[in-house]
Every structure is written in structure tokens, then in C-alpha cells.
Amino acid sequence: MEEPDWSFFRESLLKWYRADRRPMPWKAIDNPYHIWLSEIILQQTRVAQGLPYFERFVAAFPTVNELAAAEDDVVMKLWEGLGYYSRARNLLKAARMVAFEFGGEFPDTYAGLLKLPGVGPYTAAAIASFAFDRQVAVLDGNVFRILSRYTNDSTPIDTGKGKKHYQMLVDDALGDTSAKRFNQAIMDFGALVCTPKKALCESCPMAARCAAYRVATVYERPLKEKKLKRxxxxxxxxxxxxxxxxxxxxxxxxxxxxxxxxxxxxxxxxxxxxxxxxxxxxxxxxxxxxxxxxxxxxxxxxxxxxxxxxxxxxxxxxxxxxxxxxxxxxxxxxxxxxxxxxxxxxxxxxxxxxxxxxxxxx
DNA sequence: AACTCGGGGGG
DNA sequence: CCCCCAGAGTT
CATH class of the missing domain: 3.90.79.10 (Nucleoside Triphosphate Pyrophosphohydrolase)
Structure with missing residues (x-):
């Protein structure tokens, strides 16, 4: 198996990317509070579904200090209907931590952000890169899908090994280009081109070197090994x-x-x-x-x-x-x-x- | 590692 | 009906 051509991947991706492909209110301004809030809201949530919630939160609580001072029930009411309510509970915990322990300033490193409740590896990398221009690559559902296809990789994504594996891949893919721009680009690319069901392979700038496209396994990637129990x-x-x-x-x-x-x-x-x-x-x-x-x-x-x-x-x-x-x-x-x-x-x-x-x- | 935590959109 | 979505916390 030949080595994935990451410089081709990277260059094709960045050439494809334009910030206005998916306009989002928190993209333009490097406001750590807005970026953190948007990332929590968007965990396992489509942009279209989360956007109105983001707008309402910012309107109700313009700063993290104001959010920290809110009553629990008020925050739960604003979160009503969005699901995964532990996010709302942790949102308030983290806001109070930032406001009352850190003087209203968010941690500006990956490791520091990771200590906030509700902030895991993905969200810490997203905030660190978008708000503080740190050189860390995000690993989300889009990245799993894109990389497993580009390399036609059958490593399951829902295991500890799989997550480490794909983190290595995305680190290779990132190289020394700006993580801030790369992370935005790869997630937009996953949402608009390399989509789960009807990917736009015919117009994909990377199709020429996409291993899954070459052997027609695009819709068999990524692989999961666990089955859902209801x-x-x-x-x-x-x-x-x-x-x-x-x-x-x-x-x-x-x-x-x-x-x-x-x-x-x-x-x-x-x-x-x-x-x-x-x-x-x-x-x-x-x-x-x-x-x-x-x-x-x-x-x-x-x-x-x-x-x-x-x-x-x-x-x-x-x-x-x-x-x-x-x-x-x-x-x-x-x-x-x-x-x-x-x-x-x-x-x-x-x-x-x-x-x-x-x-x-x- | 396995399990649990919502709700909606698209095929 | 199924799967997936800018995942994280607990056991």
C-alpha cells in the first residue's frame, strides 16, 4: 500500500476552502467565549439545529461572566429541546470556573481548556486553534470520515486504538499549515463535499488520490465495530x-x-x-x-x-x-x-x- | 472498553 | 426504519 500523499491532501483542501462556504457567526471574531459556546452547542449537533440556540445564548448572556451568574433553571430553559442536557449543566459549571477562578479569561492552551467540564479532546483542539491560533488538529466525525476514505482505512473509529490512529493521521495531514485554517477547512469539506451518504466525489478535488474512491469503498468508510443497543x-x-x-x-x-x-x-x-x-x-x-x-x-x-x-x-x-x-x-x-x-x-x-x-x- | 447521554434531518 | 451530526462523562 502506498503512502498517503498528505501534501496533496493539504493543498487541495486549502485551495478548496473559503471561509464564506459555511458562514458562521463565531468564525469571524476571535472571541473565546463565543467559540467555546458554539463548540459546546455543536457537539453531536448539526449547525442548522444549533445556530438559533447560539444566537439566543449570546443575546441572553453577552459575556461568560453574565452566563456564570445565571440561574441553573434559566440556562436549562434556554437549552430546552437541544438534547444532551449534560452539556448545559457543564456549560454552567465551566462558565463559573472561568468567571470565578480564572478572572473571566479562558485558558489559552489545549491542556488548560481540556480541564473545563464538557470540554474533551475535540473541543479543546477546536477552541485552542480557533480562538488562540494553537497548532492542534481537530478530530471529529468529519475528520474520521474524510481520512478513512482518503486512505481507505478499515480501522474502526469507535475504539481507543482507532482514535489514536486517526489522530496520528490528522496530525500528518495538518503538517505545518495553520491549524486554525486547516481545521475549519476540513470540517467544512466534510459537511459539504465528503458527506456520509451522497458524497460529491465527481467534483472532489482529492478524488484523484482518494484510495476509497479508487476501489469504490467510499460508503464503507469509516468503519465502526460496535452495534447500537436500544x-x-x-x-x-x-x-x-x-x-x-x-x-x-x-x-x-x-x-x-x-x-x-x-x-x-x-x-x-x-x-x-x-x-x-x-x-x-x-x-x-x-x-x-x-x-x-x-x-x-x-x-x-x-x-x-x-x-x-x-x-x-x-x-x-x-x-x-x-x-x-x-x-x-x-x-x-x-x-x-x-x-x-x-x-x-x-x-x-x-x-x-x-x-x-x-x-x-x- | 463499554455504556449512556437527545433530538432532528436525510436517505 | 436506519444512520449521522463541529463528543464527553461515567462506570
């Missing part, structure tokens, strides 16, 4: 309102999906085929809820939410409780109009959006 879960939410237009919600604090978000009191069962009347005998039925005082109102259709590692089927059981106390255990009794201030999973917001189900409780 589990099914069945949620039954208790939507309990009173005649003063208040509803009971609680915060998810367990180590599970949607940590720190809010929800209605939840019962989980082994199937969706459960009578509403049988829920009162569920072992997790809240102690503060006197089943006898609840008037059943309506049961929703099943709502399906497909996540990466689980498929969730949810049913919403609406009840009326006449003599609802002001506080119920650790849960909260909230005016319906104020529910918009709390961050909910998409699944629950879909229920809110389906007004035909609400039957003038909301």
Missing part, C-alpha cells in the same frame, strides 16, 4: 390540575435521561397497555396523591419519542384534584401560565402542543 420504556405521566389552573410538576434528579428537566409525576411500567385505574396501585404512585380525591379527566394517545439508546412510549393521564394543597412533597404546584418558565423534554412539549388533548385544563 431498550423500550413505557412512561405514564400523571397530569394533575385543580380548578385554580395549577398543575403538579417535579424535577428529574435521578441519573437518567433528561436530568434537571421537569415533568409531571411519572410512573414507569413494562408495557403501555395499562389501565389508568390500575396506576394507583403502582409501587411508585406518589404518597402525596390521594387517589380517591382525583377525578379522571382524559387519557392521551400514546406519544412516541425515539432516542439514540431508547424508544419511549408515553401516555398522559389527566386528573382533576379539587382540594390541591399549595405544596405537595418535593413536587411543585405551578400556575399553568408559568409552566413556560420550566424546561421540559420534547416529549412533554409535544403533549402541550397537542391542544386537542388539553380539554381546557390549560
Amino acid at each position: 431498550r423500550n420504556r413505557h412512561f405514564h405521566y400523571l397530569v394533575i390540575s385543580d380548578d385554580k389552573e395549577r398543575t403538579i410538576i417535579e424535577q428529574r434528579l435521578d441519573k437518567d435521561i433528561w436530568q434537571n428537566l421537569y415533568q409531571f409525576p411519572l410512573l414507569e411500567t413494562n408495557s403501555s397497555d395499562v389501565e389508568t385505574s390500575s396506576l394507583a396501585t403502582h409501587q411508585d404512585w406518589p404518597e402525596f396523591l390521594p387517589a380517591g380525591e382525583l377525578t379522571f379527566v382524559k387519557r392521551s394517545r400514546p406519544f412516541k419519542q425515539q432516542l439514540t439508546h431508547q424508544t419511549i412510549m408515553a401516555t398522559f393521564h389527566q386528573f382533576q384534584w379539587k382540594a390541591m394543597p399549595k405544596k405537595v412533597s418535593a413536587a411543585q404546584v405551578v400556575k399553568n401560565k408559568l409552566l413556560v418558565n420550566f424546561a421540559f423534554p420534547r416529549l412533554i412539549n409535544k403533549f402541550f402542543a397537542d391542544k386537542s388533548l388539553l380539554l381546557d385544563l390549560f
Whole structure:
């Protein structure tokens, strides 16, 4: 096997690249706060999906010091709907670290950045190069795909060995050109030309020396060795309102999906085929809820939410409780109009959006 | 090393 | 239905 021609790769890439191919608001200005924020938002997230969130965060918190002073729930609400909520929790931790321990200044080295919560190898390299012009190459999904194709490499990318291997390759590919420019270029190239499914090989400037293109294995690269496992879960939410237009919600604090978000009191069962009347005998039925005082109102259709590692089927059981106390255990009794201030999973917001189900409780 | 953490877009 | 997306943290 012949040695990959990295100088050809590099020169073709940089010749192809222009900053305006994918305009992004944080590209133009070397503001470490903006660059850090954008990189956290874009982890496992498409630019089109993350962009509005970036704009809203910058508008709400123009500086890292202002973000650091924010309340947790406010940040979670801004993050609502974007997924991977540990990013929002770590975002706030890191902001407070920068603001209160580093005097509002981000670390300006790869190793220093790596110590921030939520900043791993990719993000540290991205910030170090984009904000501080450090000579480090990024290794993200685009880079795995491009390099495994260019070298027709069958090394799986989802192992420790694979990650080290491709880090070596991208370091070779980078050479001594500006990492700041190279990193932008290679990720734009992956998003616009060397895409996962319909790559533009016919107009690719590197096709002449792309090993996978030569032997028609482009769509077999990169290789993964692990298979995805999914589990099914069945949620039954208790939507309990009173005649003063208040509803009971609680915060998810367990180590599970949607940590720190809010929800209605939840019962989980082994199937969706459960009578509403049988829920009162569920072992997790809240102690503060006197089943006898609840008037059943309506049961929703099943709502399906497909996540990466689980498929969730949810049913919403609406009840009326006449003599609802002001506080119920650790849960909260909230005016319906104020529910918009709390961050909910998409699944629950879909229920809110389906007004035909609400039957003038909301 | 294996597992878990969301949600949306495209084929 | 599947896979992938400017990955990271925990076990």
C-alpha cells in the first residue's frame, strides 16, 4: 500500500476552502467565549439545529461572566429541546470556573481548556486553534470520515486504538499549515463535499488520490465495530390540575435521561397497555396523591419519542384534584401560565402542543 | 472498553 | 426504519 500523499491532501483542501462556504457567526471574531459556546452547542449537533440556540445564548448572556451568574433553571430553559442536557449543566459549571477562578479569561492552551467540564479532546483542539491560533488538529466525525476514505482505512473509529490512529493521521495531514485554517477547512469539506451518504466525489478535488474512491469503498468508510443497543420504556405521566389552573410538576434528579428537566409525576411500567385505574396501585404512585380525591379527566394517545439508546412510549393521564394543597412533597404546584418558565423534554412539549388533548385544563 | 447521554434531518 | 451530526462523562 502506498503512502498517503498528505501534501496533496493539504493543498487541495486549502485551495478548496473559503471561509464564506459555511458562514458562521463565531468564525469571524476571535472571541473565546463565543467559540467555546458554539463548540459546546455543536457537539453531536448539526449547525442548522444549533445556530438559533447560539444566537439566543449570546443575546441572553453577552459575556461568560453574565452566563456564570445565571440561574441553573434559566440556562436549562434556554437549552430546552437541544438534547444532551449534560452539556448545559457543564456549560454552567465551566462558565463559573472561568468567571470565578480564572478572572473571566479562558485558558489559552489545549491542556488548560481540556480541564473545563464538557470540554474533551475535540473541543479543546477546536477552541485552542480557533480562538488562540494553537497548532492542534481537530478530530471529529468529519475528520474520521474524510481520512478513512482518503486512505481507505478499515480501522474502526469507535475504539481507543482507532482514535489514536486517526489522530496520528490528522496530525500528518495538518503538517505545518495553520491549524486554525486547516481545521475549519476540513470540517467544512466534510459537511459539504465528503458527506456520509451522497458524497460529491465527481467534483472532489482529492478524488484523484482518494484510495476509497479508487476501489469504490467510499460508503464503507469509516468503519465502526460496535452495534447500537436500544431498550423500550413505557412512561405514564400523571397530569394533575385543580380548578385554580395549577398543575403538579417535579424535577428529574435521578441519573437518567433528561436530568434537571421537569415533568409531571411519572410512573414507569413494562408495557403501555395499562389501565389508568390500575396506576394507583403502582409501587411508585406518589404518597402525596390521594387517589380517591382525583377525578379522571382524559387519557392521551400514546406519544412516541425515539432516542439514540431508547424508544419511549408515553401516555398522559389527566386528573382533576379539587382540594390541591399549595405544596405537595418535593413536587411543585405551578400556575399553568408559568409552566413556560420550566424546561421540559420534547416529549412533554409535544403533549402541550397537542391542544386537542388539553380539554381546557390549560 | 463499554455504556449512556437527545433530538432532528436525510436517505 | 436506519444512520449521522463541529463528543464527553461515567462506570
